Amino acid sequence: MNLEQPLRRIQTFVRRSSPLTSSQRQGLDLYAGRFRTLPGTRLDSPTLFNNHNPLTVEIGFGMGQSLVAMARAAPERNFLGIEVHEPGLAQIFFDAGERQLDNLKILEGDALDLLSTYAPQNSIDRLQLYFPDPWPKKRHHKRRLVSTENAALIHSKLCVGGVFHMATDWEPYAQWMLDVMSTAAGYRNMAGEGQFHSRPDYRPLTKFEQRGLRDGHGIWDLLFARTPD
Template sequence: MTESNDTPIQTEEGEERQHRRIKSFVMRAGRMTEGQQRGLDQGTPLFVLPLADAPVDFDQVFGRSAPRSLEIGFGMGHSLLEMAAASPEQDFIGVEVHRPGVGALLNGVLTQGLTNLRVYDCDAIEVLNRCIADNSLDRLMLFFPDPWHKSRHHKRRIVQASFAELVRSKLKVGGILHMATDWEPYAEYMLEVMNVAPGYRNLAEDGKCVPRPAERPITKFERRGERLGHGVWDLKFEKLA
């Protein structure tokens, strides 16, 4: 889910090497279905928001003041669609760069006639920095991010101390950072990062993971994993101040 932006810099020997800046995604190729293309063609003007140079007034965007959640990396959008349809009294913002996934979500929004969901199709870190006002989100969701299994790639993981601090600045007091992963070592790593991040409280009774919250839909991928004996770990941290 995270990737790098390569900028050449000079080494002591005068040779160029690449300086990597963490992004919130990996660009993936994918074939576009007819429905996904319909979603992009018809849904983009209605539901996709541009990167702004100042915090967005989402009360104006949605035409109301309501509890607001943002999901980073919604994939094909099935879970986000289900959450938005199940909670029409809430507003949802999804961020995803995978074009077929954006198209699939938008096609679902159009088909179901949802009005409480908006989309950014660009880097989530840019969205948080540029578009989201401080102390404005009730919840931020990060479900099944790329764990970057190899040790030398851990620096590419989106969950870092700087990410925790950025999210905390955007959450309201009492707001929730909800993360989920199907790779236990990554869950342990996220716990290490979050347990020392200032201004958060782990909502797990044992200080580790919470039972799967009812509001997080079970994906087909997760059901298949359960049949194979794979686990899923949910982490919830509340912003204290």
């Protein structure tokens, strides 16, 4: 585990505040203690869940409905969601608490800093990044979460055969993801070179995806598996 102070990164998000709904307040009051992972915790299945089930990590789950649905549908896997948006954190505490999930944990903060510091190598079976902010303006491209540097960070945390699964409704970002990931070391495009993947059955539609579909956008999934060293 690398416990050195993380380098100062360009943030991939903007913190937005909005008032909490009553269920979100209940989420914080009733269930945060059960689902929240304390800062400094080692991010692997034995530490978080006391078992060796494969660990799925989702960066930026938004309001969390699709992550809760995936955790319910796959009790044989563990799920760790990382988010900075307080209403989303409070909402997922509520939804996970009401459904009494025991294979989901939540961490608040910048996923890139947290993973780089607290996730051991070879600890993650699947890293999910669904509908990340596309940062469409050229001067903001440096804020995009999919970059050569972050592909290398994620590669170092994935198990061999583990998958980095991205999805977006923004075509230029889909092409950017494909270009970055096709040249990143140590990955194999599971759809074949230069191809996008169909949406796997395990991925429900997300909130942002539904908004994109309503706006007439296409959807692009990319699955890249870590190859043996």
